[in-house]
Amino acid sequence: MYWDKEHETMPREELSALQLQRLKSTVDRVYRAVPFYRQKFLEKGFEPGDLKSLDDLQHLPFTTKQDLRDHYPFGMFAVPLEEIVRVHASSGTTGKPSVVGYTRNDLANWAGLIARSLAMAGGARGDVIQNAYGYGLFTGGLGLHYGAELLGAVVVPVSGGNTDRQLMLMQDFGTTMLTCTPSYALFLAEEGEAAGLDFKKLPLKAGVFGAEFWTENMRRELEARLDIMALDIYGLSEVMGPGVSMECPAQKGAHVAEDHFIPEIIDPDTGEPLPYGSRGELVLTTITKEGIPLIRYRTRDISVLHPEECSCGRTHARMERVAGRTDDMLIIRGVNVFPSQVESVLLEFGETEPHYLLVVDRKTELDDLEVRVELSERMFSDRVRELEDLETRLRQKLLSVLNVNARIKFVEPRTIPRSEGKAMRVMDRRDIK
Amino acid sequence: MKVRQISVFLENKSGRLAEVAGVLGANKINIRALSIADTTDFGILRLIVNEPDRAYRELKGAGFTVGSTDVIAVEVADRPGGLAGALQVLERAGINIEYLYAFVQKASNAALVVFRVEQIDEAVRVLQENGVRILSGEEVYSL
Numbered sequence: 001m002y003w004d005k006e007h008e009t010m011p012r013e014e015l016s017a018l019q020l021q022r023l024k025s026t027v028d029r030v031y032r033a034v035p036f037y038r039q040k041f042l043e044k045g046f047e048p049g050d051l052k053s054l055d056d057l058q059h060l061p062f063t064t065k066q067d068l069r070d071h072y073p074f075g076m077f078a079v080p081l082e083e084i085v086r087v088h089a090s091s092g093t094t095g096k097p098s099v100v101g102y103t104r105n106d107l108a109n110w111a112g113l114i115a116r117s118l119a120m121a122g123g124a125r126g127d128v129i130q131n132a133y134g135y136g137l138f139t140g141g142l143g144l145h146y147g148a149e150l151l152g153a154v155v156v157p158v159s160g161g162n163t164d165r166q167l168m169l170m171q172d173f174g175t176t177m178l179t180c181t182p183s184y185a186l187f188l189a190e191e192g193e194a195a196g197l198d199f200k201k202l203p204l205k206a207g208v209f210g211a212e213f214w215t216e217n218m219r220r221e222l223e224a225r226l227d228i229m230a231l232d233i234y235g236l237s238e239v240m241g242p243g244v245s246m247e248c249p250a251q252k253g254a255h256v257a258e259d260h261f262i263p264e265i266i267d268p269d270t271g272e273p274l275p276y277g278s279r280g281e282l283v284l285t286t287i288t289k290e291g292i293p294l295i296r297y298r299t300r301d302i303s304v305l306h307p308e309e310c311s312c313g314r315t316h317a318r319m320e321r322v323a324g325r326t327d328d329m330l331i332i333r334g335v336n337v338f339p340s341q342v343e344s345v346l347l348e349f350g351e352t353e354p355h356y357l358l359v360v361d362r363k364t365e366l367d368d369l370e371v372r373v374e375l376s377e378r379m380f381s382d383r384v385r386e387l388e389d390l391e392t393r394l395r396q397k398l399l400s401v402l403n404v405n406a407r408i409k410f411v412e413p414r415t416i417p418r419s420e421g422k423a424m425r426v427m428d429r430r431d432i433k
Numbered sequence: 434m435k436v437r438q439i440s441v442f443l444e445n446k447s448g449r450l451a452e453v454a455g456v457l458g459a460n461k462i463n464i465r466a467l468s469i470a471d472t473t474d475f476g477i478l479r480l481i482v483n484e485p486d487r488a489y490r491e492l493k494g495a496g497f498t499v500g501s502t503d504v505i506a507v508e509v510a511d512r513p514g515g516l517a518g519a520l521q522v523l524e525r526a527g528i529n530i531e532y533l534y535a536f537v538q539k540a541s542n543a544a545l546v547v548f549r550v551e552q553i554d555e556a557v558r559v560l561q562e563n564g565v566r567i568l569s570g571e572e573v574y575s576l
Binding site: 375376377380381382383384387388409410411412413414415 | 438440442443444449470472474475477479493496497498499500502531532549
C-alpha cells in the first residue's frame with residue numbers, strides 16, 4: 001500500500017532532479033546559517049554555487065557524531081530556537097548526547113514518512129498499532145506515534161516495558177501491528193508463550209521493528225512465533241529518527257526515502273564513495289530538514305545500496321539490512337567480528353534462544369572471546385557429554401564463520417542483561433588505549 | 434517400571450543449588466535421591482522427587498532450565514557384590530550405563546540405585562529376567 005504514490009514511485013530521473021533542487025536549497029541554508037558548515041565548506045574551498053550536479057555531493061565535507069557533540073546542544077541548528085518545536089537526543093553511552101531539533105515542517109515530514117512506512121507494512125485506518133518503543137528523548141516512541149496518528153490508525157502509546165500489560169492490551173485491544181525493537185518483540189513472544197498465549201489466535205498481522213540490528217534468522221523466528229510479517233524500519237535520531245528507510249513486504253532491503261535523504265556508500269577508511277552494490281558505510285544527507293540539516297552524515301552503519309526498481313513498484317533505492325557498525329565492530333586478534341554474525345550462527349543452530357553476550361578480554365597479550373549463551377530447554381540435556389558436544393559444535397561453527405576461536409559458556413536463562421529497549425551484546429573488557 | 438528424573442542446569446556459581454532446594458522446599462516437594470555432574474563451567478543436578486510434575490513446573494517457573502528423563506530404580510542387595518550383580522546383567526546385554534547414583538534412604542535391607550541407560554526398555558527386561566527387582570515410579574515417589 002502506498003501512502004504517497006507520487007513520491008514513492010517517482011521515476012529515478014525525476015527523483016534525481018528533485019534531489020538536486022532540494023540539495024541546493026539545503027546547502028545554501030547551512031552555508032548561511034550554520035557556522036560549522038560555513039567553516040567546513042571554506043576549508044574545502046567549496047561554495048554553494050559549485051554544486052551543479054548530484055555528483056558534486058562527494059566534494060562536500062562529512063559530518064560526524066562528534067561534530068554534533070562538539071556543538072552540544074544547539075550549535076548545529078540552522079534556524080533560530082523560535083522555529084524549533086521539539087528536540088530529541090540520542091542515547092549517548094558516554095558523555096553528552098547529540099541533540100536534534102525539529103521545526104513544525106520537520107515534524108510534519110517525519111510523520112509523513114512514518115505513515116508511509118506503516119502503510120508499506122500494510123497499515124491503514126482501523127489498524128490498532130501498539131507502539132512499544134520508548135517514549136521520551138529517544139525518537140522511536142514519539143516518531144512512530146505521530147506517524148501512526150497521521151495514518152489514521154488507533155495508536156496505543158504503551159511505550160516500552162511492563163510486559164504483562166503489553167500482552168494484556170495486545171489481547172484486549174486486538175492489536176494488529178506491533179512497533180518496537182526486535183529484541184523486545186522476541187521477549188514479548190517468550191513471555192507470551194510462557195504465559196500460554198497463542199499468538200496465532202490474535203489479530204496481530206505485522207511488526208515494524210527497528211532501532212537495533214537483527215538478522216534474517218531472527219526475522220523468521222519472530223514471524224513464526226508471533227505469526228506476523230516482520231519488517232525492518234531504519235533510522236537514526238541525528239538524521240531524523242525511524243522512517244529514513246523502510247522495508248516493503250518483498251523483504252529485499254529497506255527503501256530509503258530518497259525524496260528526503262540522499263544515501264551514499266563510502267569506504268569507511270578512505271572516505272571514497274563506492275558504486276551501488278558495494279558494501280561500505282552508509283552516509284546520509286538530509287534534503288528537506290530545516291531544524292538541523294546534515295550534510296553527508298556518517299552513520300557508521302555498514303550496508304549496501306541497490307537502485308533497481310523493486311517488485312513493489314517503488315523506485316527508491318533499497319539498503320541491505322545493516323550488517324554492523326563500523327564502531328560496533330570488534331577487532332579480535334586482528335579479525336573483524338560483528339555481534340550480528342554471532343547471532344546468526346546461534347539462530348542457525350536452531351537450538352538456542354538468541355540471547356547471548358560477547359565478552360572480550362585480553363589475557364597475556366592475547367584477545368580472548370567468550371560467547372555466553374543462555375541455555376534453553378531445547379538444548380539442555382541431563383548428560384554432560386551432550387552439552388559438551390553442543391559446545392564443541394557451536395565453537396566450530398563460530399570458528400568457521402568468524403575465523404576466531406571463541407569459548408562457549410552456557411549460562412542460565414535470563415541471566416544476560418536485557419534492557420527492554422536495546423539488547424546488550426558486547427562487553428569489551430580490554431583496557432588498551 | 435520407569436521413574437521420572439528431573440534435571441536442572443546450574444551455572445557454577447555459589448548459591449544456585451541452595452536456590453533449587455529452596456524452591457522445592459517452599460513447595461513441600463521431597464527429594465528422594467540426587468546427584469550432581471559438574472564440569473569446570475556448569476553443573477547438572479539430577480533429582481528424584483516425590484512429585485516430579487510439580488517439581489518440573491515450579492523449577493521452570495522459578496527461571497531454571499529444567500529437563501525430564503526416564504530412569505530406572507533398581508533394588509540391589511545391601512551387601513558386598515550386590516551392585517555387581519545388576520551391572521553384570523546389563524553388561525552381558527550390551528547396555529551402556531550413562532550414569533548411576535544411589536538413593537539417600539534404603540528400603541529395608543536393600544539399597545536403591547538409579548540407572549540412566551540409553552536402551553531403557555531393554556534394560557528393564559533383562560534385569561527383570563535375571564530376577565533383579567525394579568521399582569515402579571509410584572513406589573519410588575511414595576517411599
